[in-house]
Each structure stands twice: as C-alpha cells, then as structure tokens.
Amino acid sequence: MAPFVFLLLGAGLSFLTQSSSAAVAIMLTATAGGAIPIELAAAAIIGADVGTTSTAAFASLNATPAAKRVAAAQIFFNLTTGVISFILLPVLLPVARRIAGAMFADPSDTVVLAAFHTLFNLLGVAVWSPFAGLLIRRLQTMFVSADEAISRPRFLDPTLAEVPAVALRGLLLEVDRMMTVTFERATARLEAPEAGERNGTHEAGVLALGQAIRDFISQLSRAALPSETVEALPDIIRCVQHIEEVATESHALLSERSLPDAASDGARWSRLQAGVVATLQTSTETVDAFKSEFDMEMNEVEDAYQAIKKDLLEAVASGRLAVSAAEAALVKAQRLRRVAEASLKAERRAAPWMGLTAARVASEAEAA
Numbered sequence: 311m312a313p314f315v316f317l318l319l320g321a322g323l324s325f326l327t328q329s330s331s332a333a334v335a336i337m338l339t340a341t342a343g344g345a346i347p348i349e350l351a352a353a354a355i356i357g358a359d360v361g362t363t364s365t366a367a368f369a370s371l372n373a374t375p376a377a378k379r380v381a382a383a384q385i386f387f388n389l390t391t392g393v394i395s396f397i398l399l400p401v402l403l404p405v406a407r408r409i410a411g412a413m414f415a416d417p418s419d420t421v422v423l424a425a426f427h428t429l430f431n432l433l434g435v436a437v438w439s440p441f442a443g444l445l446i447r448r449l450q451t452m453f454v455s456a457d458e459a460i461s462r463p464r465f466l467d468p469t470l471a472e473v474p475a476v477a478l479r480g481l482l483l484e485v486d487r488m489m490t491v492t493f494e495r496a497t498a499r500l501e502a503p504e505a506g507e508r509n510g511t512h513e514a515g516v517l518a519l520g521q522a523i524r525d526f527i528s529q530l531s532r533a534a535l536p537s538e539t540v541e542a543l544p545d546i547i548r549c550v551q552h553i554e555e556v557a558t559e560s561h562a563l564l565s566e567r568s569l570p571d572a573a574s575d576g577a578r579w580s581r582l583q584a585g586v587v588a589t590l591q592t593s594t595e596t597v598d599a600f601k602s603e604f605d606m607e608m609n610e611v612e613d614a615y616q617a618i619k620k621d622l623l624e625a626v627a628s629g630r631l632a633v634s635a636a637e638a639a640l641v642k643a644q645r646l647r648r649v650a651e652a653s654l655k656a657e658r659r660a661a662p663w664m665g666l667t668a669a670r671v672a673s674e675a676e677a678a
Contacts, residue, residue, distance in 0.1 A: 313353040316346075317396060320357025325364045333358035334427060338420045348419045352403050352426050353396065359430060360392035375458060379449045386445065391434030402429055460491055460515030466526045474539045477530050482542075482663055484523055485549055489656060492516050492553050493590040496560035496649060500583050500590075513561040520550045545659040552656035556590075559649045563642065578621065582614035582646055589650040604654050611650040618643045 323333035334355055341351040363385040370381035395402060406426035410417035413425075438445065465483040470476050495512055527543060535543075589607050622640055625631035 312350055313396070313399065316350040316353040317357040317360075320354030320359075321361030322357075323354075324358040324361030328362075328365050328368075330358045330362035333361065338423055341419045341423060348422060349399075349403065351419070351423055352399060352406075355423060355427055356392050356395050356399070356430065359388050359427075363388050375455045379452055382452060383445065383449055387434055387438060391430065391437060394437060395430050395433060398433075402426060402433070405429060455515075457512050457515030457518070460512050461518030461522065463519065463522050463526070466522065468529065471526070471530045471533070474530065474533070474535050477526075478539045478542055478663075481523065481526065481530075481546055482660070484519075484526075485546055485553075485660060486664065488516065488519050488523070488550065489553050489660065492557050492560075493653060496556055496653075497587055497590045499560050499563060500587050500646075513557045516557040517554055520554050523550055542663050545663060549656045549659035552652045552659065555652035556649055556656065559645050559652065563645055563649075578614055578617045582611065582618060582643065585611040585614050586646050586650045586653075589653045604658060608650065608654055611647055615643055615647045 320333055320337065323336060324330045327333060337346065337351045337354045337358070340346040341348055346354070366381035366384045370378045403422075403426060406422050406429050407417075409429070410422045410425040414421060417425075463484050464487060465480040467480070470480045491512070524547070527547065530539075531543070585607065589611065619640060622631065622636045622643075626633055626636045
C-alpha cells in the first residue's frame with residue numbers, strides 16, 4: 311500500500327510543480343536525508359514521470375493537431391511505462407543497485423535512484439520500440455483537422471504507380487475528390503458568407519492535396535507509361551492548378567470589404583454570384599454536354615461582370631463613389647470572375663478523362 315501512496319504523491323508533486331525534474335529532485339533530497347526509504351522514493355519517481363503528462367495535456371489544449379498528437383504520444387509513453395515499472399519495481403530497483411555498484415564502489419541511495427530513473431526511461435523505449443509504427447498510425451487518426459483530412463490522398467498509393475492504368479484511375483478519382491471538396495466550399499462561401507467566415511475555404515488542405523497529387527505523378531513518371539496515361543497527365547496537372555486557383559481566389563474573398571450601397575445594383579451582384587455558383591456545379595461526366603454548358607455559363611458570368619464594371623465607372627464619374635471604394639468592389643468582381651474561369655477550366659481539363667474512365671468501368675462491369 312505504501313508504494314502506491316508514494317506513487318500518487320510523486321504524481322501530485324509533479325502536477326503541482328508542473329515539472330517532473332522538480333519532483334524527482336525533492337525525492338532525491340528526501341532520500342539523501344534519510345526521510346524516505348529508497349523503495350518508496352523509487353515509487354514516487356515513477357509517479358513524478360506519470361504526473362508530468364499533465365504538462366503536455368495542458369500545453370496541448372489550444373495547440374495545433376500535430377502538437378496534440380505529440381502530447382498524446384508522451385502521455386501514452388509515460389503512462390504505460392509507469393504502470394510496467396511500478397509492477398516490476400521489486401525487480402528494477404535491484405538492477406539499478408547493480409548498475410550503480412558497477413559504476414561506483416559504494417553508491418549512495420541518490421545514485422541508485424538516478425540509475426533507476428534512467429532504467430525507467432530505457433524500459434519505456436524498449437517496450438514501445440516494437441510498436442512505434444502502430445502508435446504512429448494510431449496517432450495519425452487523432453485530432454485530425456479539416457485541412458489535414460482534405461490533404462491526405464484517399465485514392466493514391468505508392469504501389470499503384472507500378473500499374474499505370476490503375477494509377478491513372480486513382481489519380482482521376484483523387485482529382486475529382488479535390489475538385490468536389492474545393493467547389494463545395496467555394497459554393498458555401500458564396501451562398502452563405504457568414505458560414506464562410508466561420509468555416510473558411512480550407513485552402514491549405516486543398517493546396518497540400520495538390521502537392522500530394524504532383525508528388526504521385528512524379529513517382530509515376532519514372533517508369534514507362536502507356537500512351538493514354540502520357541496524354542492524360544498534362545490535363546491532370548493543369549486541372550489541379552485550376553482547382554488550386556479556385557481555392558485561393560475563394561479564400562481571398564473572405565477578406566474582401568463590404569461593398570458600398572452605391573457601388574452597383576444589387577441584382578447585378580446577385581446575377582454574378584449565381585453565375586459563379588453555376589460554374590461550380592457543372593457536371594464533367596459527358597464532354598459534349600459540357601462544351602455547350604461551358605460557353606453558356608461563362609457568357610453569363612462575363613455579362614454580369616461587365617455590367618457591374620460599367621456601374622462602378624459611372625458611379626465614380628458622377629461622384630457617387632470614391633475611386634478607392636470602386637477599386638475594392640472591382641477587385642471583388644474580378645475575383646468572382648476568376649473563380650468561375652478557373653472552375654470551368656478545371657472541369658474542361660477533367661471532362662474527357664472522367665468520361666473515358668466512367669465508360670471503361672461500365673464496359674468492364676458489363677463484360678463481367
């Protein structure tokens with residue numbers, strides 16, 4: 311019972327001081343003065359190492375997901391090592407005595423405790439080393455932010471690069487996911503600006519996913535590729551670039567200033583916004599249908615943009631609007647137009663290959 315009480319005492323001291331070193335120093339001093347038997351001091355040292363996990367827990371409360379995962383790793387390590395060390399305390403303390411005796415002729419209790427503390431940490435490393443990969447994989451599923459969830463490829467695997475035809479299918483699925491995520495968030499930003507302010511566009515996650523796709527293409531390009539894959543890769547790369555432009559431009563819209571009432575007619579802004587949203591919802595399944603839809607939607611956006619631009623220039627000329635306010639409004643209109651252009655260009659690049667892949671999958675299913 312007494313060792314368990316001192317285990318809790320060590321954990322409490324470490325919690326109060328927020329330092330395991332301070333708690334261990336207190337135990338060493340008390341042992342050197344003969345106030346605490348070495349067996350109980352060793353239990354308190356284990357408790358101090360367990361208690362120091364509170365420091366990592368507190369520090370990670372408002373930290374990034376990566377910092378929270380590091381804190382979780384430290385907590386897992388110290389808790390499991392503490393439990394094992396406490397169970398093996400009758401074995402570890404004599405081993406620590408032998409280690410201290412091998413180094414010094416007549417080691418004091420403080421030296422033995424120092425050796426025991428070192429042995430505690432070495433035991434933790436020995437216990438966790440075989441499970442390091444498992445721990446890393448488990449930690450990667452914890453505290454995942456929205457950006458991290460987006461940035462992690464779902465359809466790309468290094469082994470796919472060995473089969474180019476399958477790799478192309480994986481690339482197209484990943485690009486389609488990237489496009490869907492980006493366009494959905496851009497649409498939400500346009501249709502509900504307040505929600506966009508709170509939730510953002512997850513630009514960082516989209517850009518990270520784009521880089522992951524590029525890295526996979528670089529790996530894929532090291533081997534000989536079939537002609538179909540060679541033809542598709544340039545379009546895939548350009549498609550990724552256009553999707554990234556949609557992400558960055560829609561993200562920039564979050565910081566645009568509110569438009570003055572006299573800037574332009576509200577109906578024209580609504581028309582421009584509706585036109586941009588329509589481009590973000592274009593289907594890429596059939597190439598022929600997409601070509602006519604592309605021209606129609608882009609013409610609608612361009613007409614709305616030109617009408618707004620005309621209003622702004624007339625407002626400045628009549629003195630109803632300051633030049634700086636007109637410029638700010640025009641920048642916002644230009645960003646909206648760029649979102650539409652980039653989204654349609656991305657879909658135009660993807661359309662032939664998405665349609666081809668869908669047709670092939672249907673053909674294979676029918677043959678099977």
